Amino acid sequence: MDLRVFLGIVCVLSVKFTSSEAKWVEGNLQSNSDWEFLGRFCFVSSKGSFVYSFMYPVDYGTQEVLLYYDAPSQWDAVYKKNKNCTAKVSVLNPQNHQIIALNTSNTLTSRYSGCHFTQRDGQNWYNCTGSRTFRSMRERSWYIAVARCGKSNGNVAGLKLEYAMHMTNGEPDDKITFSADEFCQTNTGDAGVDGGMIAGIVVAILVVIVVIVVVIVVMRKKKSGGEHYETKEEDGRDERPEMTPNVVYITPASY
Structure with a gap:
């Protein structure tokens, strides 16, 4: 199966288990x-x-x-x-x-x-x-x-x-929106954890593990066949737009 097709399927499954209204x-x-x-x-x-x-x-x-x-x-x-x-x-x-x-x-x-x-x-x-x-x-x-x-x-x-x-x-x-509300730590003391939330977290972790393993395997095969891949890392600089009304920003030092 083509890697892109496989990743597409994985993404759909991830959305199915992690999406929320x-x-x-x-x-x-x-x-x-x-x-x-x-x-x-x-x-x-x-x-x-x-x-x-x-x-x-x-x-x-x-x-x-x-x-x-x-x-x-x-x-x-x-x-x-x-x-x-x-x-x-x-x-x-x-x-x-x-x-x-x-x-x-x-x-x-x-x-x-x-x-x-x-x-x-x-x-x-x-x-x-x-x-x-x-x-x-x-x-x-x-x-x-x-x-x-x-x-x-x-x-x-x-x-x-x-x-x-x-x-x-x-x-x-x-x-439909995609919220990581279940994965962000809360400090309000009013949130509980139910079975559905735990199941969603477990499924998401498993999906991530599968994706990582498949990518590693495919990249190793490509590398052994003489193909070369380059990765580009972001330098982390804050490309902040001009302050505009109705937009809530975070100060650069707190990213």
Whole structure:
């Protein structure tokens, strides 16, 4: 069997066992805290998408959606750490679009939040819809939180947020996405491992082993027949595009 045909079959089998639907997270948050975790997703492609809808009363002031990635200086530096709200937000770089301020102002963090005013139950609410694109050189877990470190506009405390989030690897309208959510280590303490997840991991490992063995065998046969193969390794340099709105970047030192 031709090597390319065999690898094609293996890839199809890999997709069959590791593919999953895009992840939806939605809920109605009411908390006395000023910082709360909302959800996590592992983006495995160089271009992941995050589409959101947030609503909350204007009386709560400005609530901010925070986008952390799995680095010691980011998520590990704030999760279950004895830090106040301001300190947890300060590890994020606004220039990388990791903070979404949910209000209608024209600041760096709120300019592309997609927020407008709406009336609900006789109250003014913020209604915010928009999207972000995640760019990274490797697969990463992203952790989404919400915070309100400033004062409220009324006699309220804590956080209040109705939210719906759609996270995919690829374009936002992809019907089927490929997530390594099962393979990324989580540090939220709320995820369990079921039999299906274990089976998927085992199958994926076996597929990888088979591919490696077949490639080695074929390359040895080709080499013995006088054919020469060259491999090109990437030099690891960060070819970062210009910072653009609605794109969440990772700083070069943290790849």
